[in-house]
Amino acid sequence: MPGRWILLFIFLWSPFAVFASDNAYLEELIQRARQANLSQRAEWLNLLHYKPYPYWPGKRSLADDSEFFNAPHGKTDAAAELEATLAAFFSTSEETDKTQNPQCRFIARYQWLKQELQFDPARLPSQPCKRFYQWHASLDPHEVTLVFPAAYLNNPASMYGHTLLRIDARDQDEKTRLLAYSISYAAGTDETSGLIFAVRGLFGGYPGVFAITPYYLKVREYSDIENRDVWEYQLTLTPKEIDRLLMHVWELGPTHFDYYFFDENCAYHLLSLLEVARPGLQLTDRFRWWAIPSDTVRAVTDQAGLLKRVVYRPASVTIMRQRLKQMSADQGRLARDLGQQRIDANNDRIRELPALDQARVLELGYEYTAYEATTGGGKAANAFSHMRNLLLARSRLEVPPQKPEVAVPSVRPDEGHKTSRIGIGAGSRDGRHFEEIHVRPTYHDLLDHDAGYTRGAQIQFFDMRWRHYRGDDGLRLEEFKPLDIVSLSPRNDFFHPVSWKVNIGWTRKRFPGNEEPLVFRLNGGPGLAYSTPEKFDGGVVYYGFIEAALDVGSRFDRDYALGAGPAIGLLANVTDRWGVHLSARSLRYGLGDDHWSRDLVLEQRYALSRQSALRLGLSRKQEFHDYWNSGNLSLHFYF
Amino acid sequence: MLNRKLVAVALVGLFSTGAMAAGENNIGTCGWGSKAFDGQRGIAPQVLGATTNGTSGNQTFGISSGTSGCTQDGVVKSTWKTAMFIDGNKEKLAHDMSTGSGESLESLAKLIGVHDQHKAAFFQVTKDNFGRIFSSDNSTTDQVLASLKQVLASDSELAQYSLSI
Numbered sequence: 110m111p112g113r114w115i116l117l118f119i120f121l122w123s124p125f126a127v128f129a130s131d132n133a134y135l136e137e138l139i140q141r142a143r144q145a146n147l148s149q150r151a152e153w154l155n156l157l158h159y160k161p162y163p164y165w166p167g168k169r170s171l172a173d174d175s176e177f178f179n180a181p182h183g184k185t186d187a188a189a190e191l192e193a194t195l196a197a198f199f200s201t202s203e204e205t206d207k208t209q210n211p212q213c214r215f216i217a218r219y220q221w222l223k224q225e226l227q228f229d230p231a232r233l234p235s236q237p238c239k240r241f242y243q244w245h246a247s248l249d250p251h252e253v254t255l256v257f258p259a260a261y262l263n264n265p266a267s268m269y270g271h272t273l274l275r276i277d278a279r280d281q282d283e284k285t286r287l288l289a290y291s292i293s294y295a296a297g298t299d300e301t302s303g304l305i306f307a308v309r310g311l312f313g314g315y316p317g318v319f320a321i322t323p324y325y326l327k328v329r330e331y332s333d334i335e336n337r338d339v340w341e342y343q344l345t346l347t348p349k350e351i352d353r354l355l356m357h358v359w360e361l362g363p364t365h366f367d368y369y370f371f372d373e374n375c376a377y378h379l380l381s382l383l384e385v386a387r388p389g390l391q392l393t394d395r396f397r398w399w400a401i402p403s404d405t406v407r408a409v410t411d412q413a414g415l416l417k418r419v420v421y422r423p424a425s426v427t428i429m430r431q432r433l434k435q436m437s438a439d440q441g442r443l444a445r446d447l448g449q450q451r452i453d454a455n456n457d458r459i460r461e462l463p464a465l466d467q468a469r470v471l472e473l474g475y476e477y478t479a480y481e482a483t484t485g486g487g488k489a490a491n492a493f494s495h496m497r498n499l500l501l502a503r504s505r506l507e508v509p510p511q512k513p514e515v516a517v518p519s520v521r522p523d524e525g526h527k528t529s530r531i532g533i534g535a536g537s538r539d540g541r542h543f544e545e546i547h548v549r550p551t552y553h554d555l556l557d558h559d560a561g562y563t564r565g566a567q568i569q570f571f572d573m574r575w576r577h578y579r580g581d582d583g584l585r586l587e588e589f590k591p592l593d594i595v596s597l598s599p600r601n602d603f604f605h606p607v608s609w610k611v612n613i614g615w616t617r618k619r620f621p622g623n624e625e626p627l628v629f630r631l632n633g634g635p636g637l638a639y640s641t642p643e644k645f646d647g648g649v650v651y652y653g654f655i656e657a658a659l660d661v662g663s664r665f666d667r668d669y670a671l672g673a674g675p676a677i678g679l680l681a682n683v684t685d686r687w688g689v690h691l692s693a694r695s696l697r698y699g700l701g702d703d704h705w706s707r708d709l710v711l712e713q714r715y716a717l718s719r720q721s722a723l724r725l726g727l728s729r730k731q732e733f734h735d736y737w738n739s740g741n742l743s744l745h746f747y748f
Numbered sequence: 749m750l751n752r753k754l755v756a757v758a759l760v761g762l763f764s765t766g767a768m769a770a771g772e773n774n775i776g777t778c779g780w781g782s783k784a785f786d787g788q789r790g791i792a793p794q795v796l797g798a799t800t801n802g803t804s805g806n807q808t809f810g811i812s813s814g815t816s817g818c819t820q821d822g823v824v825k826s827t828w829k830t831a832m833f834i835d836g837n838k839e840k841l842a843h844d845m846s847t848g849s850g851e852s853l854e855s856l857a858k859l860i861g862v863h864d865q866h867k868a869a870f871f872q873v874t875k876d877n878f879g880r881i882f883s884s885d886n887s888t889t890d891q892v893l894a895s896l897k898q899v900l901a902s903d904s905e906l907a908q909y910s911l912s913i
Contacts, residue, residue: 206814206815207814209812214812240812240814240820240821241812243820243821244812244820244821244822244823247820247823247826248823280858281858284851284854284855285851285854285855285858286851287833287837287851287852287855288833288855288858288859290823292811319811320810320811320822321810321811321822321823323824323832323833323836325833325836325837325852325855326836329836329837329840333839333840358811359811359812360812361811362810362811362812362813362821362822363810363811363812363813468847472843472847475843475846476843479839479843493885493886494885496839496842497842497882497884497885500842500843500845500846500878500882501846501878501879503846503847504845504846504847504848504875504876504878504879509847509848509849510847510848510849510850511847512847512849512850
C-alpha cells in the first residue's frame with residue numbers, strides 16, 4: 110500500500126522535477142523576458158485577450174476559463190502568466206487524444222516566445238505537436254475570408270447579422286468554396302427560445318466558444334434555411350499571418366468566454382483573432398461599448414491593404430425572386446402552384462411549354478417547395494415525393510441550368526450609412542418654437558437610406574431626444590426608447606410573412622391642462638405589408654398594423670392606460686436621395702384612463718451624402734381632447 | 749414567412765428540450781443531422797441555433813478537442829469527407845444533379861477527385877441517372893453513395909472514380 114502512494118506521489122510531482130533540473134535555463138529565460146518587457150507587448154496581451162476595462166483603468170483578459178492560464182492570476186497579471194507559461198513549456202508530458210503538452214496546447218504563445226527569446230533546443234526541447242500539425246495540414250490554409258451573413262430581421266437575436274472566418278484551402282476556388290472550413294464564435298447553449306437567448310445574452314449568461322464547422326453547413330444555415338444574403342470578404346493575410354491565426358485558434362479551442370450579446374459577441378472576438386494574426390492591427394479598440402457585426406466588417410475594410418476582394422452569395426430567396434422577375438406572370442403562377450403542391454411535375458400546362466421554360470418553371474417550383482417545407486408552410490409532410498418528381502422531370506430536359514445571375518448590390522453592408530446618428534433641428538408646435546437634439550446610438554430606421562441595409566427593417570437601441578422650448582429654461586428629455594424594432598416584410602403570391610413592431614421606452618404625453626409628463630410606454634403589434642406589384646423589392650411599401658399600447662404614469666387615472674387600434678402607412682423612395690414615410694394611427698385607450706390618441710405623420714428624408722441627411726417632419730396629433738400641429742426640420746449625421 | 753418560422757420554432761421549443769438535445773444527430777451515424785430533412789419540423793432547432801448565433805453540441809466541432817465521432821480536433825476525418833458532405837448537402841446535390849451544374853456538384857466532384865477533363869461527363873452522367881442516384885423519395889446518405897458508386901462504375905470514362913467513393 111505505501112508503495113503505491115509513493116509512486117503516485119512521484120507521478121504527481123514529476124513535472125516539477127523536470128523544472129528543477131532545468132531551473133537555471135528557466136530562470137535565464139524569465140530574466141530575459143523581464144528585461145525585454147515581453148509581458149507588456151501588444152502581441153502577448155493579444156494572445157491572452159487582454160482588453161481595457163470599460164469603466165476604469167487597467168486591463169484584464171476576457172477569457173473566463175482557468176484552463177486558459179498557467180498562473181493562478183493569469184487573467185489579470187500578464188507578467189505572471191508569461192513566466193508560468195515559460196515554466197510549463199519545460200513539461201515533457203506526451204500528447205494523447207485528449208491531452209496536450211503545454212507547448213502544443215499553447216502553440217501560438219510557444220512560437221512567439223520561442224522567436225522572441227530564441228529558445229535553445231538543447232535546453233528546452235521542442236515537442237512534435239502532431240495533432241496540431243495534422244489539423245493544420247487537413248485545413249491546408251491558403252487564404253482567410255471574413256464572412257458576413259446579412260441581417261435577417263424577423264428574429265430579434267439575429268438582427269445585427271453575424272460574422273465568421275473562413276479558412277480557404279489551397280486547392281479550392283469560387284466553385285468549391287463549400288469545402289472550406291469556417292471558424293465562428295458563438296454562445297454554447299441549447300436554448301431554443303430566441304427571446305430567452307437574447308435576454309440572457311445581454312448579461313453574459315452563456316459561455317461563448319470558438320468552433321470549427323464545414324462551410325457547407327454554414328451556407329445551408331444562412332443561405333438556404335434562413336435566407337440571408339452572405340458577403341464574403343477575402344483578406345490579404347500572408348501564410349505566416351494565417352499560421353499565427355490558426356495556432357491561436359487552436360489555443361482558444363476549448364477556452365470559454367462569457368458571451369455578451371452586445372459587446373463581447375462573435376464579431377468582436379473574430380476581430381481579436383485578426384489582431385493576433387497581423388500584429389499592429391487595431392480593430393477592437395473602437396468597440397468598447399458595443400460591437401455590431403456590420404461595423405466590425407467596416408473596421409476591417411477600413412484597414413488599408415487588408416481586403417483583397419468581396420464575393421456576394423445571394424440567399425435562396427434572393428435567387429427565387431430573381432427567377433420570378435425573369436419569368437412571365439403565367440409561368441410564375443405555374444411555379445407557385447408547383448411549390449404549393451396544387452399541381453404536380455407532369456402537369457399538362459407545364460409539359461406543353463418549350464423545354465427551356467419548362468426547366469425554369471420546374472427549377473423555381475422545386476426551390477419554392479423546399480422553401481415552403483423549410484419555413485414550415487405548405488404541405489411539408491409529403492413534400493419529398495413531390496420534390497423528387499420535380500427534379501426527375503427537370504433531369505429529363507436537355508437544356509442548360511436556368512439559374513439566373515443575381516446582380517451584386519451596388520452598396521455593400523459595410524458601405525452603407527454608419528450606425529450611430531446624431532441630429533440637430535428646430536421646429537414649431539402650435540406656434541411654440543423649439544430646438545431639438547436627437548441621439549441614436551445604433552442602428553437603422555425606416556427612413557434612413559437603405560443602401561447596404563435591409564429595406565423595411567428598423568432596429569434602434571437607446572434612441573434619445575431632448576428638446577428646448579423657446580422661453581423655457583434648459584433641455585428636457587422628450588423621448589427615450591431603449592428598444593424600437595419595426596419589421597416590414599412585403600407579402601405577395603409566393604411569400605406570406607407577417608410584419609411586426611415592438612418598442613419600449615419613455616415619452617412625453619400631453620394630458621388635459623397642457624401638462625406633459627414622461628410616461629412609460631410598451632407598444633407593438635402584428636401587421637401586413639405589401640409592395641408595388643411589379644417589383645418585389647420595389648419603390649413603395651404600404652402596410653397596416655393592429656397595435657396595442659400600454660402607458661404607465663402617475664398622471665393617469667389608476668396610473669395606466671391600455672389601448673389598441675389600427676395603424677397604416679406608406680414608405681416610398683421618390684428618388685434615390687429622397688424618401689417619404691406617411692403614417693396614421695388611431696388608438697383607443699379603453700382600459701385604465703379612458704381616452705383617444707391619434708396621429709397623422711409625414712416624414713421626409715433627403716440624403717445630402719451617405720453620412721448626412723435632412724429630415725422634415727410634419728404631424729397632426731390628438732391626445733385626450735387636445736389637437737395640435739407640429740413641424741420640425743433637422744440635420745442628421747451618421748458616425 | 750418569417751413569423752411562421754418563429755412559430756414553428758416556438759412550437760418545437762415546447763416539445764424538444766430533451767429529444768433534440770445537443771449533437772444527438774451525430775453520435776454513431778457520422779451524419780450532420782440529415783434528420784433535419786427527415787422530419788420537416790426538425791429543421792426548426794437548427795434554424796434557431798443559427799439565427800441566434802448559438803451553437804448546441806459544439807463538441808462535434810470542437811477545435812483541439814481530440815477525436816469525436818467522425819471528426820478529429822474538429823475537422824472531418826478523410827474517410828468520412830464524402831459521406832459527410834453528401835449528408836449535409838443532399839437537397840442541394842439533388843437539385844444540382846437534376847440540372848447538371850452547381851456548386852455542390854462541383855464540390856462533390858472535387859471531393860472524389862474528378863479531373864477537369866472528366867467533369868463535364870460527370871455532370872452529364874449524374875444528371876442522366878438522377879432517378880437512379882436518388883432512387884427513393886427520401887434516400888439515405890448510404891443509398892445515395894451506393895447508387896452513385898454503381899452509376900459511375902457502369903460508365904467507362906468515370907469508372908475509375910467509383911473507387912474513391
